[in-house]
Amino acid sequence: MNTNLKINIRPTTVSDVPLIFKFIKELAKYENLENHVTATEEIIKESLFGKKQYAEALIVEADSEAVGLVLFFHNFSTFLGKPGIYIEDLYIKEEFRGKGIGRKIFEYLSNLAKERNCGKIEWTVLEWNPARKFYEKMGGIPVEDWLIYRLTGDKLNELSENYQKSKN
Amino acid sequence: MNTNLKINIRPTTVSDVPLIFKFIKELAKYENLENHVTATEEIIKESLFGKKQYAEALIVEADSEAVGLVLFFHNFSTFLGKPGIYIEDLYIKEEFRGKGIGRKIFEYLSNLAKERNCGKIEWTVLEWNPARKFYEKMGGIPVEDWLIYRLTGDKLNELSENYQKSKN
Numbered sequence: 079m080n081t082n083l084k085i086n087i088r089p090t091t092v093s094d095v096p097l098i099f100k101f102i103k104e105l106a107k108y109e110n111l112e113n114h115v116t117a118t119e120e121i122i123k124e125s126l127f128g129k130k131q132y133a134e135a136l137i138v139e140a141d142s143e144a145v146g147l148v149l150f151f152h153n154f155s156t157f158l159g160k161p162g163i164y165i166e167d168l169y170i171k172e173e174f175r176g177k178g179i180g181r182k183i184f185e186y187l188s189n190l191a192k193e194r195n196c197g198k199i200e201w202t203v204l205e206w207n208p209a210r211k212f213y214e215k216m217g218g219i220p221v222e223d224w225l226i227y228r229l230t231g232d233k234l235n236e237l238s239e240n241y242q243k244s245k246n
Numbered sequence: 247m248n249t250n251l252k253i254n255i256r257p258t259t260v261s262d263v264p265l266i267f268k269f270i271k272e273l274a275k276y277e278n279l280e281n282h283v284t285a286t287e288e289i290i291k292e293s294l295f296g297k298k299q300y301a302e303a304l305i306v307e308a309d310s311e312a313v314g315l316v317l318f319f320h321n322f323s324t325f326l327g328k329p330g331i332y333i334e335d336l337y338i339k340e341e342f343r344g345k346g347i348g349r350k351i352f353e354y355l356s357n358l359a360k361e362r363n364c365g366k367i368e369w370t371v372l373e374w375n376p377a378r379k380f381y382e383k384m385g386g387i388p389v390e391d392w393l394i395y396r397l398t399g400d401k402l403n404e405l406s407e408n409y410q411k412s413k414n
Binding site: 102105106111114115116117118121122125132133149151152153154155156157158159160161164166167184185186187188189191192197198199200201202203204205206210213216217218219220221223224225226227228229230232233234235236237238240241242244 | 270274279282283284285286289290293300301317319320321322323324325326327328329332334335352353354355356357359360365366367368369370371372373374378381384385386387388389391392393394395396397398400401402403404405406408409410412
């Protein structure tokens, strides 16, 4: 990739919250999931910089302009006995795609994984997302034979209430 | 489910590490993934009870006998702006399956999710695993349209080395 952009990836502080939230909304729009965003700036602030830190965010700069966001947390594999890096969000503004920024991000995260003794990086991708080609070029492999299951909403409430009842 | 077993689910301490590790190996055997276990007791101890706690473990008891393990960590959804509970391992000894213990575990975790303001519980399942029927009875739904990607091994090393080189 031949580009003259000066790319810099940096950790965030609480003053970046408005910027982080802006990128989260832009990513949701790209994924046609805008109506799924119920988070607010206040919630993001508490989740990333509050008492318990649930995730970490990085800002990607090109020629000192903020052009993207990486948001990740640590997962854990009992079989490996090692943590991993799970990328929850990876977003680059449309006009900055195809310029080698994604590769820089994966190099940065791979280095961080090594520094923190993580055995893997994982993430999920919408089936239709053209970024899959890029991910596979980076060495990412779709995990076969495993399905993701989710329990949420009314069912979660119902089971929780059953637990409460059984305690009384 | 009509069973006279007295089921108790309890958090673990460092003295439970040998038991936790025993169950991890039994689960790996059930999943035909025994040769993937590179963890050791020492590694599990450090990961669950060390300086940085990467995951939490619960022991399931039936009539005071330890019969199962739940190992989970918190993931995070930016769209919800909320953490979730991610079940990495859920194991019940074969002779104790079908006795309502799984339901108790899901009630316990759902209650914990509510206590900790989590919006969802997630986990992955091998496609052939008959436990899928049970998970769906609990209200779990297979997440469609999303693929899991993983980057590990040589590719991870290579990208990390590229990062190091670009820093020099």
